[in-house]
Amino acid sequence: MENLQTSSVINMKIGICDTTFARYDMASAAINEIKQHVGNNKIIRRTVPGVKDLPVACKKLIEEEGCEVVMALGMPGPEVMDKTCAHEASTGLIQAQLMTNTHILEVFVHEDEGVDEKDLKFLADNRAREHAQNLVKMFFKKGALEKEAGMGMREGHPDKGPL
Template sequence: MARVGLVDTTFARYDMASDAKDELKQLCSVGFKHKTVPGIKDLPVEAKNMLEGDCDIVMAFGMPGSEPIDKQCAHEASTGLIEAQLMTGKHAIEVFVYEDEASNDKELAKLAEERAREHAQNVYQLLFKPNKLKKMAGTGQREGGSDAGPLRR
């Protein structure tokens, strides 16, 4: 049975891991390992530990604030997640929602839920339906918002 790692933070204002877990349970049968870390820069080491352990793929959830330092920390965490992928040869799906992506808390919560669920669908496809992803190449998919659609000549 495939095992999905979920790692989230206490800094986030929304529980995206629960939505992703719920979505995956609706799509397939997988095992889960869930860890929570204090902040966004703590995500890479936990993701790497899970990938080196018994997880086939990891979803890393973060909710950076709107200040420049928050965006810098998110970039550093993103770089760390990429390094974890390269070190283990497994995917670590970054699911970040920036607090300034929405104009109010209700919209932010909706965005967080949609992004978590749509990335969970990506995890399902990476694990079980990789050919479906191949068919979607170049179609302008966006997680948590309207798809951009493909460019036409």
Template sequence: MKIIGIADTTFARFDMASAAINELERTGTGFRIERYTVPGVKDLPVACKILIEERKCDIVLALGMPGPMEKDKMCAHEASTGLIRAQLMTNKHIIEVFVHMDEAKDDKELAFLSDSRTREHAINVYDLLFRPEKLRRNAGTGQRQGFADAGPIRSR
């Protein structure tokens, strides 16, 4: 049985892990979920590495909500770099799902974006493990998580 790890933070203003778990349970079977909650985004790389190495997860969703200040953006970049490093160290995918607080105009849009981006990436995680051909079919189609898809570039 495959194990899907979910690392989330207490700093986020939306329970992204619950949305991911709900979507994964609706999407399919053949897996179990390990959840690990940490204070903030800079704690996610080690949480993901622990999920992979100690809790034997096959793939991990890293869920975070960086704040709007310049310092928050720098911390998100550092966290993202750490997540990439953790992937390379473990040879496992860590799907980063960050929703920046300044991506939305108000709390209602922020909640919508957090929920939809998380759910769409949860499906990506499931597809990576169980239906990679679905991702191959979507290659080059301009898929976006959270907002409308960009669509493919039309050749002349």
């Protein structure tokens, strides 16, 4: 990623919310990535048990901690019930965004996305970092995402490319 250190936004509060259910510490990867590009901001991390706990935790980061953007990181399991819970959590995250008028970047990695545990670990780390880069682009490098519009970008997987 190009140098994104240039910024008109300083001293921003960034919320990071993850779960104990996840099998990889995606929050640490996201925090590391953000600090590499915009280290002068306050990052507030909260950890909850599972993905269904993310919406209220993210909303509290916004309303009670003053976060201006939040990342919600989770790793739903492979079962049908896990996918249902992930869908419900995603719906809750959308509702929390609308209620607070604040972006919450959902970063979910389903356990059955990886071909094996090594691949799953790589995917979780890569997706967390690429979404953290998106956060940096959204708030610290105005216009950067517009240059990537229609380019078939994929977080965690190889990009598909434009048509």
